[in-house]
Amino acid sequence: MPGALEMSESLIGRSVNRHHFPEKLTGDAKYSADLIMPGMLHAAILRSPHPHANILSIDTSKAEKLAGVKAVITPFNIPSGRLAVDLFILDTRVRFVGDEVAAVAAVDPDIARKAIDLLDVRYEILPFILDPDEALSKDAIKIHENGNLAIPEPINLERGDIEKGLIEADEIFEDSYYIPAHSAAALEPRAALAYWDNGHLTIWKSTRGVHVERISLSNALKIPTENIRIVGPFLGGGFGNKDETRLGAISAVLAQKADRPVRLEYSREEEFVAGRTRHASYIDLKIGFKLDGTITAIHGVATLNSGAYQASTPQMSRRTGQCMLYLYSCPNVKYESYPAYTNCPTAGSYRALGAPQGHFALETLMDRVAEYLGIDPVEFRKKNHVKIEGQPGRRTSPDDQIIDSQPVEGGVPFSSNELGQCLVKGAEAFDWVNRRKSNGSNDESKKYGSGVAIMIYRGGPGYPTGAEVRVNKSGEITVICGLMDVGEGMTTVLSQMCAEVLGVEYADVSTLFGDTESTPDAPITSGSTATFSAGTAVIRASTIIKDSLLALAGTALESEISDLVLENGYISVKTDPDRRMTVKEVASLMTNDYISSISTVDPGSTEYIVNSFGAHFVNVEVDTYTGNVNILKYVAAHDSGVIINPQLSLNQVEGGISQMLGLALSEELVTDRNTGVTLNGSYLEHKCPTILDYPEIQVIFADSVDPVGPMGAKALGEVPSVGVGAAVANAVYDAIGIRFNSLPISPDKIIRALYT
Amino acid sequence: MNTSLSEYPSSSVNLIVNEQAHQLSVRDHWTLLDVLRDVLELTGSKRGCDRGECGSCTVLLDGVPVYSCQILALQSQGKTVITIEGLSQNGVMTALQQAFLDNDGGQCGYCTPGFVISSLALLRDNPNPTDKEICDALSGNICRCNAYGRIIESVRSASGRN
Ligand code: FES
Numbered sequence: 046m047p048g049a050l051e052m053s054e055s056l057i058g059r060s061v062n063r064h065h066f067p068e069k070l071t072g073d074a075k076y077s078a079d080l081i082m083p084g085m086l087h088a089a090i091l092r093s094p095h096p097h098a099n100i101l102s103i104d105t106s107k108a109e110k111l112a113g114v115k116a117v118i119t120p121f122n123i124p125s126g127r128l129a130v131d132l133f134i135l136d137t138r139v140r141f142v143g144d145e146v147a148a149v150a151a152v153d154p155d156i157a158r159k160a161i162d163l164l165d166v167r168y169e170i171l172p173f174i175l176d177p178d179e180a181l182s183k184d185a186i187k188i189h190e191n192g193n194l195a196i197p198e199p200i201n202l203e204r205g206d207i208e209k210g211l212i213e214a215d216e217i218f219e220d221s222y223y224i225p226a227h228s229a230a231a232l233e234p235r236a237a238l239a240y241w242d243n244g245h246l247t248i249w250k251s252t253r254g255v256h257v258e259r260i261s262l263s264n265a266l267k268i269p270t271e272n273i274r275i276v277g278p279f280l281g282g283g284f285g286n287k288d289e290t291r292l293g294a295i296s297a298v299l300a301q302k303a304d305r306p307v308r309l310e311y312s313r314e315e316e317f318v319a320g321r322t323r324h325a326s327y328i329d330l331k332i333g334f335k336l337d338g339t340i341t342a343i344h345g346v347a348t349l350n351s352g353a354y355q356a357s358t359p360q361m362s363r364r365t366g367q368c369m370l371y372l373y374s375c376p377n378v379k380y381e382s383y384p385a386y387t388n389c390p391t392a393g394s395y396r397a398l399g400a401p402q403g404h405f406a407l408e409t410l411m412d413r414v415a416e417y418l419g420i421d422p423v424e425f426r427k428k429n430h431v432k433i434e435g436q437p438g439r440r441t442s443p444d445d446q447i448i449d450s451q452p453v454e455g456g457v458p459f460s461s462n463e464l465g466q467c468l469v470k471g472a473e474a475f476d477w478v479n480r481r482k483s484n485g486s487n488d489e490s491k492k493y494g495s496g497v498a499i500m501i502y503r504g505g506p507g508y509p510t511g512a513e514v515r516v517n518k519s520g521e522i523t524v525i526c527g528l529m530d531v532g533e534g535m536t537t538v539l540s541q542m543c544a545e546v547l548g549v550e551y552a553d554v555s556t557l558f559g560d561t562e563s564t565p566d567a568p569i570t571s572g573s574t575a576t577f578s579a580g581t582a583v584i585r586a587s588t589i590i591k592d593s594l595l596a597l598a599g600t601a602l603e604s605e606i607s608d609l610v611l612e613n614g615y616i617s618v619k620t621d622p623d624r625r626m627t628v629k630e631v632a633s634l635m636t637n638d639y640i641s642s643i644s645t646v647d648p649g650s651t652e653y654i655v656n657s658f659g660a661h662f663v664n665v666e667v668d669t670y671t672g673n674v675n676i677l678k679y680v681a682a683h684d685s686g687v688i689i690n691p692q693l694s695l696n697q698v699e700g701g702i703s704q705m706l707g708l709a710l711s712e713e714l715v716t717d718r719n720t721g722v723t724l725n726g727s728y729l730e731h732k733c734p735t736i737l738d739y740p741e742i743q744v745i746f747a748d749s750v751d752p753v754g755p756m757g758a759k760a761l762g763e764v765p766s767v768g769v770g771a772a773v774a775n776a777v778y779d780a781i782g783i784r785f786n787s788l789p790i791s792p793d794k795i796i797r798a799l800y801t
Numbered sequence: 802m803n804t805s806l807s808e809y810p811s812s813s814v815n816l817i818v819n820e821q822a823h824q825l826s827v828r829d830h831w832t833l834l835d836v837l838r839d840v841l842e843l844t845g846s847k848r849g850c851d852r853g854e855c856g857s858c859t860v861l862l863d864g865v866p867v868y869s870c871q872i873l874a875l876q877s878q879g880k881t882v883i884t885i886e887g888l889s890q891n892g893v894m895t896a897l898q899q900a901f902l903d904n905d906g907g908q909c910g911y912c913t914p915g916f917v918i919s920s921l922a923l924l925r926d927n928p929n930p931t932d933k934e935i936c937d938a939l940s941g942n943i944c945r946c947n948a949y950g951r952i953i954e955s956v957r958s959a960s961g962r963n
């Protein structure tokens with residue numbers, strides 16, 4: 046691909062190099078754990094050895110006497126502020142093995158760790174629960190005071206009449222599915238550096254959203270937001286996962302107590318155990334269909350393991366069901382969700398939240414329906430996938446309301462929907478019709494099969510997002526946005542959009558991101574909304590700046606503004622192109638130091654649903670002697686609207702697929718049933734894919750221009766990761782005739798299924 | 802890092818890092834990575850795991866790529882260390898680094914220093930590696946962004962084959 050990238054006049058669709066990559070390549074880029082301040086202390090955390098216990102007392106005297114220890118905090122000696130509904134800075138109840146008990150700051154890490162060992166804690170050990178069904182039973186011990194349902198009410202969403210749909214069906218297929226917890230395992234363990242100056246707190250930390258964290262810390266520490274500055278240095282992998290933990294609060298309180306800067310770094314094991322995992326999910330799914338291949342009813346019930354705290358469970362519980370409600374045209378659908386607190390490590394937000402779980406259940410059961418009907422799985426999906434007109438039924442939300450990107454109601458069209466094109470182009474590239482059942486050799490031990498899965502994911506409206514575009518007297522252009530670049534390249538794409546509007550080169554635009562002090566309010570970088578929300582804001586702000594520049598130039602060039610054009614770095618008179626000025630020259634005419642425009646948008650549409658789509662095709666080789674699954678070929682076709690930067694997008698899709706092949710084939714974070722201890726909190730044992738596991742992946746982008754997306758774009762960050770497990774499971778079935786209803790499809794499961 | 806050494810057994814160690822000679826007092830249990838990051842403040846080498854699993858701390862020790870988190874500082878006595886900071890000269894990136902940039906061989910960049918160092922050693926010993934040789938040489942480095950496809954492409958392009 047690279048090298049073959051077309052050079053167009055337009056910056057849109059051009060593969061400019063990733064923003065800030067040079068610093069990362071030379072080791073100059075500073076991540077949170079790389080920051081050093083004079084007098085800085087090092088922190089360490091004491092974590093619970095028990096899955097569920099009350100802390101009766103903590104004797105800190107020995108630790109405090111150790112030379113070099115500057116602060117010790119426990120739930121008994123700090124104010125009890127709330128970071129989230131169910132999360133205190135520190136708590137007298139611990140709820141999983143690895144939960145935070147106390148913390149220490151000392152002059153070096155050796156002493157901090159030694160001091161932790163000197164803390165003497167008395168626990169009252171409580172019964173513990175690891176299974177969400179058990180947690181929701183009547184007599185279960187309450188993990189939080191309001192009980193074990195991790196959201197206020199179960200989720201219960203219905204379109205049409207599910208009972209009617211099931212009665213109308215000629216056949217009903219149903220099955221139960223399980224997707225385990227696994228860890229986002231970002232390569233950078235969480236880290237923070239906190240520093241107080243005159244009642245003002247500054248924290249540099251691994252974060253996906255500086256503004257949101259500021260609000261949470263302001264509530265917990267009971268100080269006004271103006272007195273808190275949160276800065277996000279480079280982030281070593283986010284995947285939606287950072288932070289939701291106590292990291293920032295603990296470092297802040299330690300720094301306050303010690304009256305010195307404090308740096309806190311999670312170890313790799315802490316990152317696995319006390320970071321945030323994907324929710325282990327049980328899904329019961331029912332599909333009613335007619336013998337002509339029409340689907341009459343889809344009913345999903347999810348029981349989700351939230352672990353010890355709520356974190357992103359409300360959003361995740363909802364997102365798990367979206368594909369059941371919306372991926373297939375169906376008048377009668379219902380989705381219920383029961384997320385439960387347990388004494389497992391906390392589940393939180395991790396790439397696409399519940400969507401991979403939902404798609405795994407839906408897309409494998411649909412495969413069975415197609416097989417039963419004797420219809421090719423690709424043809425079955427072509428017939429039944431939701432089309433551009435959306436779902437049957439009536440719109441129930443008010444006409445002037447922005448349509449949620451995860452709707453339930455029918456009667457609303459998509460702004461764009463090229464899922465059909467993804468299926469056609471993907472199948473063609475994969476050569477689905479002639480897919481191989483063997484490699485031609487006589488090796489009996491190897492079986493071959495192919496599978497397909499389609500996917501839907503929110504592609505548009507997020508939370509209100511602000512962006513500022515600024516041009517100073519020297520003509521320097523800066524895009525300022527409160528979002529974080531979590532590694533996916535958002536700053537690159539936003540710079541491209543700004544440069545395109547202002548008719549300058551990509552290199553002329555610099556960016557300022559992830560700092561509450563200098564950026565407008567923005568949500569977390571999540572839910573694949575950054576390109577859409579921030580992109581829309583950047584384009585709006587850039588357009589206003591462009592108008593200001595044209596006005597300045599109009600005076601200087603003695604021309605009507607409508608007679609001017611801005612392109613290739615020049616503002617010129619249309620009829621007399623020799624009368625022109627560079628953007629720099631025009632900027633020098635401004636009376637103030639700079640001109641700036643801030644645009645806050647709540648993007649979306651009152652008429653359309655904005656969603657992204659994809660279709661994945663995979664060919665596998667299953668070794669029936671070892672149980673090993675080898676991915677031979679993977680084709681991913683995506684509709685994410687206009688692709689702003691093909692090279693970054695390619696990387697994003699390949700990376701998403703490869704990461705989720707981990708969940709499909711090898712990854713699981715295992716909690717010991719008898720003790721609640723995490724058994725495999727390491728890269729070696731959690732089995733994240735390495736470069737040796739990387740298959741050949743072919744990525745295709747559908748021709749698609751979204752009419753409401755910024756420059757026609759839709760989201761891309763998460764959609765590639767949602768259908769991977771299902772596509773692989775369907776291919777494994779095709780190879781060996783065994784349906785796996787749980788992930789990962791690891792060698793031991795295959796061997797057990799084949800030989801017992 | 803505070804280097805008051807009273808409580809912990811410590812020793813003096815001489816080593817050359819990125820062509821600069823250092824004589825340092827180090828605690829005996831400190832790793833080479835501890836010393837690079839916390840004493841010399843060369844933070845380009847990352848602490849992704851501190852247990853020999855991820856490769857983000859990879860440096861060249863007398864020319865051999867090693868996990869610096871698995872080498873005691875004392876073991877590097879008298880040796881030469883090259884870290885990611887020692888690659889570019891006068892702010893100009895090497896051809897290998899440029900190949901990573903042009904081929905988008907990374908995303909968040911946390912694994913990048915380790916991959917660059919491992920690739921450097923590979924291409925020095927084997928200027929025209931096959932894909933299999935590239936993957937074998939880089940199999941000790943984890944990229945959790947899974948930018949493996951672009952990393953392979955970067956090394957291919959730096960090796961002059963494409
Ligand atoms: S930090 Fe050394 S191998 Fe991971």
Ligand code: FES
Nearest residue numbers: 908909910944946
């Ligand atoms: S680029 Fe993020 S870990 Fe490799």
